[in-house]
Amino acid sequence: MSIQNSTTGEVLRSYSIDELKEQANLMRGYDLVALCAAGSGHAGGTLSIMDIAAALYLRVADHDPKNPNWADRDRIVWSTGHKAPSLYLGLAFAGFCPKEDVALLRKLYSSYQGHPHWLKLPGVEVSTGSLGQGLSIAVGIALAGKLNQKNHRVFCIMGDGEQQEGQIWEAAMEAGHYKLDNLVGIVDRNRLQIDGWVKDVMNVEPLEEKYRSFGWEVLTINGHDMKEVVEALEKAKAGCGKPTVIIADTVKGKGVSFMENIAGWHGKTPNLEELNKSLKELGLEGQIPVEQLFAHARQYQAEVERKLDAKMPKFHRNYWWNSTENMKVQMKPTRLGFGQSLAANGDDPRVVCFGLDISGSITISEFYANKPERKSRWISMGIAEQSATSAAAGLAKEGKLPVFGTYATFAAARNLDQIRTSVCYGNFNVLIAGAHGGVSVGPDGATHQALEDLFAMCGLPNMNVVVPCDIVETRKATDYLLLKHVGPKYIRFAREATPIVTDEKTPFVFGKANVIRLRREGTNFIEAFETKLESEHGDEGEDLTIIACGPMVPEAMRAAWILKQDFGYETRVLNLHTLKPLDTGAIVRAARDTSVVLTAEEHQIGAVAWPVSSAITQEPSLYGTPVITGAIGVKDRFGDSGAPWELIKEFEVSAEHIAAKAVELMGVKKSRAGELVSEGHLVGTK
Numbered sequence: 001m002s003i004q005n006s007t008t009g010e011v012l013r014s015y016s017i018d019e020l021k022e023q024a025n026l027m028r029g030y031d032l033v034a035l036c037a038a039g040s041g042h043a044g045g046t047l048s049i050m051d052i053a054a055a056l057y058l059r060v061a062d063h064d065p066k067n068p069n070w071a072d073r074d075r076i077v078w079s080t081g082h083k084a085p086s087l088y089l090g091l092a093f094a095g096f097c098p099k100e101d102v103a104l105l106r107k108l109y110s111s112y113q114g115h116p117h118w119l120k121l122p123g124v125e126v127s128t129g130s131l132g133q134g135l136s137i138a139v140g141i142a143l144a145g146k147l148n149q150k151n152h153r154v155f156c157i158m159g160d161g162e163q164q165e166g167q168i169w170e171a172a173m174e175a176g177h178y179k180l181d182n183l184v185g186i187v188d189r190n191r192l193q194i195d196g197w198v199k200d201v202m203n204v205e206p207l208e209e210k211y212r213s214f215g216w217e218v219l220t221i222n223g224h225d226m227k228e229v230v231e232a233l234e235k236a237k238a239g240c241g242k243p244t245v246i247i248a249d250t251v252k253g254k255g256v257s258f259m260e261n262i263a264g265w266h267g268k269t270p271n272l273e274e275l276n277k278s279l280k281e282l283g284l285e286g287q288i289p290v291e292q293l294f295a296h297a298r299q300y301q302a303e304v305e306r307k308l309d310a311k312m313p314k315f316h317r318n319y320w321w322n323s324t325e326n327m328k329v330q331m332k333p334t335r336l337g338f339g340q341s342l343a344a345n346g347d348d349p350r351v352v353c354f355g356l357d358i359s360g361s362i363t364i365s366e367f368y369a370n371k372p373e374r375k376s377r378w379i380s381m382g383i384a385e386q387s388a389t390s391a392a393a394g395l396a397k398e399g400k401l402p403v404f405g406t407y408a409t410f411a412a413a414r415n416l417d418q419i420r421t422s423v424c425y426g427n428f429n430v431l432i433a434g435a436h437g438g439v440s441v442g443p444d445g446a447t448h449q450a451l452e453d454l455f456a457m458c459g460l461p462n463m464n465v466v467v468p469c470d471i472v473e474t475r476k477a478t479d480y481l482l483l484k485h486v487g488p489k490y491i492r493f494a495r496e497a498t499p500i501v502t503d504e505k506t507p508f509v510f511g512k513a514n515v516i517r518l519r520r521e522g523t524n525f526i527e528a529f530e531t532k533l534e535s536e537h538g539d540e541g542e543d544l545t546i547i548a549c550g551p552m553v554p555e556a557m558r559a560a561w562i563l564k565q566d567f568g569y570e571t572r573v574l575n576l577h578t579l580k581p582l583d584t585g586a587i588v589r590a591a592r593d594t595s596v597v598l599t600a601e602e603h604q605i606g607a608v609a610w611p612v613s614s615a616i617t618q619e620p621s622l623y624g625t626p627v628i629t630g631a632i633g634v635k636d637r638f639g640d641s642g643a644p645w646e647l648i649k650e651f652e653v654s655a656e657h658i659a660a661k662a663v664e665l666m667g668v669k670k671s672r673a674g675e676l677v678s679e680g681h682l683v684g685t686k
């Protein structure tokens, strides 16, 4: 049946096995062009699943491109959301959307998000990206199909590394228990994941026996033999009184010799030279309008940049990072500081690091890099954040110093109950690293952007939370938390290169804020500022305070520079690197001294803003004292794909936005002072 007119039942296009092979090859070519245009994404897994994507979208699944919400359509759930380009190409080749639009992959505002979002593109069934959830959603859709007495099928595409998530097996159990014969699981068994071979990272085999024991029908196929693929899908679709899983043996990077079976190509994209080489190997030279696709992407990007520029508050000159002759800044990813600390401190025999299949990128692998003697204390746990969290509590109970980390959203949200009960309630000495916090992961999109993690971590009794502002402070904070602090602790850092604004001499005292003051414009940004412990700072009669943590500290400093140059305002910047325990004294003194307090956070507004407000409003010595407050942060919305610095603008958390808000608050302060003077009150407000 496949692609059809849902009103008349007319089959719009049917593909032979040979035609499907041709289409799959073409889809591989478009995939590589889109990835090259995006500059980030996942080449390996999109290539391994492409034959199955072509067979499903072009031949096996019943659907209507003109009526994507047709009630009787087959549903296809991509649990493995990072393979989104294959999903988009399946839709495009079936006629749901223009093929050339897939070149808009991972760009800001695009329907072609880094991970699929069903509210952005008709034909996408569900939003995914956090591995291990799709099969449960598919179970829900299959149950609804049964309740509605519908005959459609639900296909769910998963990875083999993804099988390490415990939730997969909860869903497998449910599907077996309810004999969901309208459900078809597909495992792209390419044997690789990010950290290496699945069998080494965390063996999931024998998969066939596991699914069989959960009550599933199991078909094992060669996932690149189109005839076998189509036959298996059609057989599974026919149903047999129980759910069916197709375990497809595939090759990661299939079709491109230098990508095949190489773990490094998991999250990598080809450059132009590699693209041309790949297209040649696929026999696609001249068959894809590469230049046209690039031009389409460039044009779209230019429009994005125009929109972003229109959003930016304007000042007398351009203060953007490194755009002027002076005030130059060096940038490095804060995550590197985490790895440096683990490398330096890892000889302590109590330190045990867990791998959660993202070890190189978050730099936790530095713990064992070139240090074979530490290998026994490096424990790979696979993609299993929940179990790893509780296992870390177990290690801590026995006197070890366990450390684990992954994307902040998977390190602090997916496993929240485990952190709450296993770690915090037991008050165990576990160091959790929330890597790639905030908008840093950029083009990966909303599912990977941790914008809520600090709410959860700060809300847990016994938890301690540090958000360092640059690579140097990240190293110092990790040094302290790892070896000196005892108890549950969460450190959050960024992926992107961010300005270095501290050095070896800058104080870092856990639980104590630093004050940063602009002293002069200089050649180097860092030298233009003086940083001290807040407890050593005397009131300098500053006009306002900006309180920030993490990469918002450099933005707050840049805002202080704008405010001084354009408006003559003196700003006290508070680096509140420790969010828990909170330095209430520093906040209260700032409120009393300046009477204007603006918070800045790369997070949903409230992780910094609400504790700061609470510290001010609950301070008896400030009762009746007017304090003007404002908050910069993400405004109750999910993220979007885009370059990290574009997102800083889009979410309105740049120094320019901070400065504009500060000017607004200063306007209130001045008009209030004017009113009080005209009413005959004596006020000291400037």
Ligand SMILES: Cc1ncc(C[n+]2csc(CCOP(=O)(O)OP(=O)(O)O)c2C)c(N)n1
Pocket: 044, 045, 046, 048, 080, 082, 129, 130, 131, 132, 158, 159, 160, 161, 162, 163, 188, 190, 192, 193, 194, 252, 266, 356, 357, 358, 383, 406, 410, 414
């Ligand atoms: C819950 C969760 N943890 C971690 C990640 C980061 N991540 C993205 S892809 C991936 C590896 C997936 O391996 P596999 O399922 O084998 O996919 P494939 O190798 O086919 O791309 C990981 C760990 C994620 N997206 N979701």
